[in-house]
Amino acid sequence: MSVDPVTGMKRPQVLVVDDHPTTRKLMSAWLELSGYQVAQAEDGIRAWSAAEFDCPPIVVTDWNMPEMSGLDLCRSIRAKLCNEHVYILIATSRDSGDDLSEAMAAGANDFLSKPIQEDEFLARIQNAENAIRQLQIQTELAEIDGLTGLLNRRTFVERSQTAIEAAMARNRPASCLMMDIDLFKQYNDEYGHAVGDEVLRLVGSIIKEMCQHQELAGRLGGDEFCLFLTDYEEPQAVQFAEELRNRIASRSADVIGAKMMVRTTMGVSPLLGHCENLTALLEQADRALLAAKSEGRDRTQSYSSLQRQQLQTCDLSVESHLTDLKGTTADKLMTTSIAIYGEQESFRTSLASFLASNADSACVVNQNQQLVGMVSERDYLNAMASRKELDTPLRDLMNCNIARFTPETTADQIWQTLQRTPMLRSVVVDENGVPLGMIERRALLSLLRDIGNI
CATH class of the missing domain: 3.10.580.10 (CBS-domain)
Structure with a gap:
């Protein structure tokens, strides 16, 4: 792993794009000696093919290249990757105000004067790294719940709705899991709000441990958490919920000792054809959660199982009339x-x-x-x-x-x-x-x- 020798932080990858092999290799060598991971492309077409699906956070590109210029590469990155933090430096011998304005309009963040000097080059790369890191911090502050480290409510809702649309477009399964901490008010009342906060942090950390792949997790507020599980059929989502519930209970002694075990109640709902938005999915998961609470808490209830129970009750009331049907x-x-x-x-x-x-x-x-x-x-x-x-x-x-x-x-x-x-x-x-x-x-x-x- 490439790290900054001063701060010890992981250094971002840099994509170097130049059709002149000597210049490209020289810039790459300077970067590698300074601890950066480097990817290379010999023209704009190859650079865009690499960047479209996995764009490094810093791109250094020549202005004049065959087939796809540095400006066209800038425009493609800004148009297709508008939600990602990508810092673009354009290397050019042009210095007129009109040229620089055109580059800025295309999406460039900074310029490198040709012929490129090592000290100036590395200084501008360091500025780019600092800018990317600051943007990441600002994004995290805007999107992350400060207490648990999970997504905040707004970000969770936005990303989950996008995930629902993607799952339905690809006809892939997904499920929603809602969770409450049982009798959470007691932790605050008996041990103080500091312990209550530690319980929330514990739950957040365990959720993050289990969310490694296609899972989204957020704190909706108070002691209420929600997860959107892509590629999970309802039985797999219930199994996930049970493992999460057991992990939280087994590790609660880390926070409050043996005095009280942290128990949770969960409701699970699958994404099905009639339920095309997050509001409807959350409503179903919440109904399952409320049913689990009414049965004594400390358990997981699936929405389909709840529906079957209700239908069985309904069926008993019409059993004597089935001959009429x-x-x-x-x-x-x-x-x-x-x-x-x-x-x-x-x-x-x-x-x-x-x-x-x-x-x-x-x-x-x-x-x-x-x-x-x-x-x-x-x-x-x-x-x-x-x-x-x-x-x-x-x-x-x-x-x-x-x-x-x-x-x-x-x-x-x-x-x-x-x-x-x-x-x-x-x-x-x-x-x-x-x-x-x-x-x-x-x-x-x-x-x-x-x-x-x-």
Whole structure:
């Protein structure tokens, strides 16, 4: 690891871009001798290919290069990496006011006069390093909760919403975990607020230990924490929550000794097709959390498990009336307000016709017209909000979490299926798998309420 010999801090990587090999190698040698990690590119095209997905925080580029100039490289970095802290120095023999203004407008932070002198070069690199470090400190102060080191509420909400949109666009699983510290007020009342703060720090540090990959973690306020777990199905999220809960309990003696164990209660909710924003996801996780508290705290409750419990309770109240439902079949429950598109059809070509129709959802079919997925109105709107490429095929937008029923399936059979998997969208298909219509969950529940008086 490259470190500053004076401060002992890790030094940032520097990308050196110059089509003249001698100049490029000389600057790289000076940087390496000063403890910097160095990447090299011989022109703007190669530099942008490297920087687009993993841009070093400091870029030194020549102005005049074939194919892609230093100014064009500046513009690309500023346009595509606008949220990242990148300090750009342009090396040039130009010194007119117009040239310098043009470079600044393109996004350059500083200049190096050619021929380049070692002392001036390293001094400007040090200035760049100081500026980057200061920006990182300011960003951390604005985004991080000072007590726990986790994301603050505003930043957590912003990043989690972005993560939700990305997960849905790629049809990847995700889950939300909400957590409270049980009876937190007692720590403040019995041991003082200093101990209460230490409990919060302990919880924050353990959460950070466990969040190493695709997890986002934030403190929403007080003793309330929230995590967004990308690539976690609900069972894996529950397992994560249980491990977190046990770690916190086992290490609470580090703060308050053996007098009182720190216990936590957690609620977990999966990201499913009907839940396209963080507000709805948090509401579901919070309902699971409240249910866990009502059962005695110190446990984890999943939203799907809570739904199944509620459906089982509901099922008991209509059990004696199920015979009345057997005469009602899927074709009587379905609505035909659907649009049908091929999975290769693009977002662009289907969008206008879908929004102009009265359809609630679009069924996506393969070349044999068999149902393979669904795209809801919210899926379309989310794709628009996230600036999805208009040529994206519908197969990359669709949700595959669907229950399929034949027209002859009875209402009680549908009810039993949805009881086991309450979040599925329901589509009626013919014997060849061709979609005929949708079954709206609220229509089925309305029928059950009318018959079972629930």
